[in-house]
Amino acid sequence: MLGRDLSSLGGRDLRRARCDAAVIFQQIALVKQHSAFENVCFGALGRVPLIRSLVSRTFPSDVRDRAAAALQRVAMLDKAWQRAGTLSGGQAQRVAIARAYCQQAGVILADEPVSALDPRAAQEVMELLADLAYSDGLAVLSVLHQPDLALRHADRVVGMKLGQVEFDRPPGELSPEEIGGLYAHLHEA
Amino acid sequence: MPAPPPVADASNLAVSAPPLPAQPSRGRSRIIAYVAGLLVLAFVVYSWSNVQGSVSALVNGLFAKKGIFRDVFPHSVPPDSHELWPGVQAAVTTLCIAVLSIALGIVGAIAMLPFAARNITPSRPLYELARLTQAILRAIPELIMLLFFLITVGFGPWSATVALTFHGIGVKGKLFAEAVEEMDMTPVDALRVAGAGRLQVFVHAVLPGVRNTLLALTMYRLDANFRSAVTLGAVGGGRDRLPDRQRTERVPVQGRTHVHRSS
Numbered sequence: 090m091l092g093r094d095l096s097s098l099g100g101r102d103l104r105r106a107r108c109d110a111a112v113i114f115q116q117i118a119l120v121k122q123h124s125a126f127e128n129v130c131f132g133a134l135g136r137v138p139l140i141r142s143l144v145s146r147t148f149p150s151d152v153r154d155r156a157a158a159a160l161q162r163v164a165m166l167d168k169a170w171q172r173a174g175t176l177s178g179g180q181a182q183r184v185a186i187a188r189a190y191c192q193q194a195g196v197i198l199a200d201e202p203v204s205a206l207d208p209r210a211a212q213e214v215m216e217l218l219a220d221l222a223y224s225d226g227l228a229v230l231s232v233l234h235q236p237d238l239a240l241r242h243a244d245r246v247v248g249m250k251l252g253q254v255e256f257d258r259p260p261g262e263l264s265p266e267e268i269g270g271l272y273a274h275l276h277e278a
Numbered sequence: 279m280p281a282p283p284p285v286a287d288a289s290n291l292a293v294s295a296p297p298l299p300a301q302p303s304r305g306r307s308r309i310i311a312y313v314a315g316l317l318v319l320a321f322v323v324y325s326w327s328n329v330q331g332s333v334s335a336l337v338n339g340l341f342a343k344k345g346i347f348r349d350v351f352p353h354s355v356p357p358d359s360h361e362l363w364p365g366v367q368a369a370v371t372t373l374c375i376a377v378l379s380i381a382l383g384i385v386g387a388i389a390m391l392p393f394a395a396r397n398i399t400p401s402r403p404l405y406e407l408a409r410l411t412q413a414i415l416r417a418i419p420e421l422i423m424l425l426f427f428l429i430t431v432g433f434g435p436w437s438a439t440v441a442l443t444f445h446g447i448g449v450k451g452k453l454f455a456e457a458v459e460e461m462d463m464t465p466v467d468a469l470r471v472a473g474a475g476r477l478q479v480f481v482h483a484v485l486p487g488v489r490n491t492l493l494a495l496t497m498y499r500l501d502a503n504f505r506s507a508v509t510l511g512a513v514g515g516g517r518d519r520l521p522d523r524q525r526t527e528r529v530p531v532q533g534r535t536h537v538h539r540s541s
């Protein structure tokens with residue numbers, strides 16, 4: 090990634106490399122006992138000096154400002170002090186996107202970000218991710234199991250089957266047959 | 279009024295039962311289970327004879343002339359007013375021993391936690407070392423631990439507190455570590471992947487994740503420590519410094535409720 094072989098890194102170098110890519114998880118992975126705002130701040134832990142990072146009140150003001158801006162971006166500013174464990178799935182995933190945004194990485198990797206969400210929340214999350222890519226110029230790479238979501242939001246769709254790349258094209262150039270072909274083998278057996 | 283909808287006839291709902299595949303026989307394992315059960319039962323019966331169990335001895339003892347019901351209770355109710363205040367003081371000391379040893383023990387157990395939980399430890403040898411230390415602290419009975427500190431620190435409640443602290447680090451250290459090993463690791467991984475350091479991850483993801491479990495374990499250990507403090511107070515870890523002429527007649531038990539007057 091970014092010209093580095095991550096598997097060869099360790100310790101401090103690996104930590105620094107991790108700061109350059111934000112990850113969004115299928116399981117959302119917020120710290121449930123903390124507020125939405127603190128969770129967003131945690132995205133920046135990699136660049137906060139250790140001594141100021143142990144209590145969220147002492148986080149540097151630029152991190153706090155960035156976190157507030159991130160929450161506003163995902164329309165969760167009014168829920169800033171709500172405990173993450175009490176948010177709905179869609180709200181929690183939006184906070185997780187704010188956390189990734191607060192990390193200020195150039196790359197966002199999303200691992201099935203909408204698998205646990207209802208269609209409407211999934212739509213919102215995909216729109217936010219697409220907006221980060223198109224408005225902020227971030228590289229967003231997302232794994233999806235719903236081809237229609239990929240066709241609607243992505244500017245490049247990579248189809249994979251049994252670990253092999255089947256196609257790699259803009260969504261406009263894809264036919265339904267090609268997409269259906271990805272899943273055909275699952276129903277043969 | 280429209281007629282109520284017809285009630286579904288239960289016999290129509292019943293599906294014809296498909297033939298269930300034969301349940302695999304557990305022949306051997308079932309015999310082994312019976313044998314094991316019999317062995318356990320036999321050992322329970324043997325234990326009764328080994329400890330010289332006797333219902334009549336128990337009943338006769340309780341109701342004997344010097345027993346609880348015919349001698350001790352009648353003499354200690356109502357309590358002697360001279361004994362009341364020292365008794366309250368001793369009970370307060372017992373509580374202080376329990377609370378302080380818990381507080382110090384928590385500090386020790388949490389300090390070891392980043393190493394003692396397998397899923398967050400920085401290295402396997404450090405994990406083994408932490409768990410071994412805790413096992414040793416647990417293996418030494420509180421009474422033996424107290425004897426050691428009575429000799430080195432001196433008689434009194436401080437020795438009891440130190441003994442319970444060290445024993446508690448062994449117990450709470452293990453319980454806390456197991457709580458961390460059982461916890462949901464996804465937030466921990468999320469912070470780690472965002473570039474957070476070990477201490478940052480520990481403070482912001484691990485501790486919040488197990489906070490409630492640790493609190494519950496601590497409350498449970500508090501009553502265990504209170505119980506132990508009563509015992510340790512009786513053998514030199516109490517307020518009544520031994521030897522004390524005035525008090526030799528008494529059993530120096532923390533929070534004593536009765537003084538047996540042999541006359």
